[in-house]
Amino acid sequence: MKLGRLNHIGVATPSIADSIGHYRETMGAVKVTEPFDLEAQGVKVCFVDTPGENGTHGTQIELIEPLSDASPIAGFLAKNPLGGQHHVCFEVEDIAEAREWFEEQGKRILGPTRIGAHGTPIFFLHPKDMMGQLTEIMETPKEGAHWSN
Amino acid sequence: MKLGRLNHIGVATPSIADSIGHYRETMGAVKVTEPFDLEAQGVKVCFVDTPGENGTHGTQIELIEPLSDASPIAGFLAKNPLGGQHHVCFEVEDIAEAREWFEEQGKRILGPTRIGAHGTPIFFLHPKDMMGQLTEIMETPKEGAHWSN
Numbered sequence: 612m613k614l615g616r617l618n619h620i621g622v623a624t625p626s627i628a629d630s631i632g633h634y635r636e637t638m639g640a641v642k643v644t645e646p647f648d649l650e651a652q653g654v655k656v657c658f659v660d661t662p663g664e665n666g667t668h669g670t671q672i673e674l675i676e677p678l679s680d681a682s683p684i685a686g687f688l689a690k691n692p693l694g695g696q697h698h699v700c701f702e703v704e705d706i707a708e709a710r711e712w713f714e715e716q717g718k719r720i721l722g723p724t725r726i727g728a729h730g731t732p733i734f735f736l737h738p739k740d741m742m743g744q745l746t747e748i749m750e751t752p753k754e755g756a757h758w759s760n
Numbered sequence: 761m762k763l764g765r766l767n768h769i770g771v772a773t774p775s776i777a778d779s780i781g782h783y784r785e786t787m788g789a790v791k792v793t794e795p796f797d798l799e800a801q802g803v804k805v806c807f808v809d810t811p812g813e814n815g816t817h818g819t820q821i822e823l824i825e826p827l828s829d830a831s832p833i834a835g836f837l838a839k840n841p842l843g844g845q846h847h848v849c850f851e852v853e854d855i856a857e858a859r860e861w862f863e864e865q866g867k868r869i870l871g872p873t874r875i876g877a878h879g880t881p882i883f884f885l886h887p888k889d890m891m892g893q894l895t896e897i898m899e900t901p902k903e904g905a906h907w908s909n
Contacts, residue, residue: 612788614787614790614810615810616810616813617769617819620769620848622891622892622893623892633890637865638761639762639763641762661765661766662764662765663816664812664816664817665816669765669812670766693887693888693891694891695891695893696845696848699769701787701810716786718786738842738844739842741782742778742842743844
């Protein structure tokens with residue numbers, strides 16, 4: 612496998628509205644997508660765009676708020692009440708190939724491959740097998756399909 | 761202030777050698793800088809390059825290993841023995857202006873502005889004032905000065 616783009620970092624928050632305020636007003640973010648519910652994962656999410664080099668799109672920040680106490684994010688916030696860094700997400704060209712690769716490496720995959728917040732297939736790898744980092748692998752979105760503008 | 765590039769994410773590790781192995785062998789990283797000691801901060805660091813869009817440089821991953829039990833990273837590892845995400849680092853054009861901006865916002869700045877791992881001035885902001893994220897602000901390196909190739 613070849614290391615793909617760091618598509619986004621996932622950041623848990625007790626209030627997506629407060630986090631958007633923080634990124635817009637304190638950090639100077641210009642583009643933030645409209646929050647939407649990912650019911651299957653029990654979370655509300657939105658993306659903050661950061662600039663890349665030479666006018667390209669940079670790594671996004673995914674803000675994640677639990678929809679209920681049953682959400683896995685609720686457990687994270689119980690330990691980190693202010694929120695914080697939750698996962699990293701790297702792109703791959705072929706999700707099935709990537710899944711096979713990590714299985715061969717003996718890495719635990721958390722559940723089936725499913726459609727993620729960008730509308731492309733994703734899966735998560737167990738942080739205990741990934742040097743402490745909950746790692747999402749996502750198939751690269753088709754051009755222009757995943758940006759907020 | 762305008763949100764700058766996400767220069768890198770900082771990832772703590774009990775073994776920089778193991779983490780380099782993980783990124784190279786499991787994740788398929790191609791470019792990893794030689795680890796070096798940042799004595800003033802009590803850490804050994806190196807950078808894993810990730811690709812950006814259209815052949816640009818992407819956000820780097822800074823691997824950070826404590827040089828001794830007195831390092832602030834040692835405390836992080838006591839809570840997270842496998843390692844994990846430690847901080848985020850955004851670029852700004854002018855470090856003095858950025859420092860003034862965050863001071864005006866009432867954000868706690870951790871220590872004086874100093875030279876960071878990329879050789880440009882940096883400072884850190886208190887995670888409790890930054891929605892739970894330890895946030896590094898760095899002045900954009902001069903072109904070509906900060907990459908491993």
